[in-house]
Amino acid sequence: MKMLYLFLLLPFLSLAIFHYAPLYGIIIAFKDFKPGIGIWDSPWNQFGHFKSMFQDFVFLRALRNTLIISVLRLLVGFTFPIIFALLINEITKTRFKRTVQSISYFPHFMSWVIIAGMVVEVFSPERGVVNYIITLFGGTPINFLSSKVFFIPILLISDIWKEVGWASIIYLASITSISPDIYEAAESDGANRFHKMIYITLPALIPVITILFLLRLGHILSGGFDQILNMYSPLVYEVGDIIDTYVYRSGLVEFRMDYSAAVGLFKNVVGIVLLVTVNQIVRKYNDYGVW
Template sequence: MNPASAAGISKQRQDLGSSKASRWALTRRQYKKNKYLFLLLAPVIIWYAIFAYGPMYGIQLAFKDYFIRDGIWGSPWVGFKHFEYLFTGSPDFWKIMKNTIVISFYHIIFGFPAPILLALLFNELRFSLFKRVAQTISYLPHFLSWIVIGGILITMLSPNSGVVNYILGYMGIEPIYFLGSESYFRFTLVVSGIWKEVGWGTIIYLAALTSIDSQMYEAAVLDGANRWKQTLYITIPSILPVIAILLILRVGGVLDAGFDQILTLYSPAVYGVADTLDTYVYRIGLQNFQFSLTTAVGLFKNVVGLMLVLFANFVTKKMGQEGLY
């Protein structure tokens, strides 16, 4: 290497080092300048460290035979024993997996579009008082727990004294045991889930609708577009990025079929169509104390959820929409 080349490389290294030092000094000054803002952020970081990242320590239970007397560290390693049991030895796992996917699929197909449609309907209302009252009424069920909602549904859907079966009987239809029949239980889950959460789900979409430039609608009116065409060609495309992001997140939770709702409403009579991964974990883990097996189920759910989020984000970006990153 000639002296000129060596000197050039040495100068480049010095410039790179000085550039890094200047960036580091700038970063330190910015942190020092905004130190009180970081103090405000500290409680959030501490909360996540304790309640979100701290429990990850327990993931190792999925690879151990956990004994309470030995603790997590003292329990023996068994490798993938619990995963092998789930996939090959458990007589109920694949049926439970099917129930979870089917119920989540129903929630996505029927429940995901519901708040979008309701937000579009609210957006078309011009009588502000009626609009506010309707929004408030649609929000209210969200603030009730599934225990309360479950009591209401059990009373209303009772085959003997429920108001729904009373109306069906008045129409000449035989009473239907909605919560005790495998044919109707999933239908009841989806409808009650939509009723409880549809109003709350409209908040994000209504916020997105308010950000649409009103001049676009004025130009569409001048071009002769009616309300339907304005919705089809302006409103929906404008909120499509928000829809895409929420759909990605919803797909990532496809193995979460609604534990609170199902646990409140189901019974042994409908285990065949209602037993999901979450209720299985509750029954096996908390009632039978098989903590290692249920940790394996939880880890499996999280890995699958992460893969689904990445896949949905990839497909969304390939379709020209903005993803999560």
């Protein structure tokens, strides 16, 4: 038993050093940070960063874009893994089923730097395969990644392609826990495969779906920093600039560390409040909450 606790020591140390110890730096969100005199000796600003935050047009635009992109990710990106898991479960040939699963998992292990490069090449107006097809039928090449109309759809499509297989694993694991006797009883009553999927498999996934949905709500103001940072440009800031990229530019490019800390703190507080609130609402009607 002592050896097991010893193995747990390293993760706990990692959590304490890299996650909890840096929380001390949050106080710069309430100060006019001066690097020369340090965090503690910098003067307090009477919530000045939070006041200026909501007077900044660029922040309000980033907040709007974050909400739009996050809600679309929640509606589309959260639904596809469930549908994919249900469809995978209906495949009867084991070898083909495993092949499809393995292929769908692979994009998850590639970084957004690699995938962004692939997306840029596919949608390139000069050498991209999509524009090649468009010109083949007499159309005019389109610069998709610089278009305010096409940028968000490309974000959603690439995100689904990357994560749909990996996100479906937990649903497939839940499906395997369903007793085969239930399917046999339904089949003896005349239920076909579609009926079994809708009335047995899908209801059995409701607890898992509820918990994962609540966890996703906690990240509602996280629009996908890695993906957008590697794909966007100033031409699509109007629709593609989110809070995370705004914090990145404010803190590391403009060196406004105190202001960017205030924006990041606002984002995290909203996420926590939303998660706790929705969890309490769900717990009033069933026992599927996060806690």
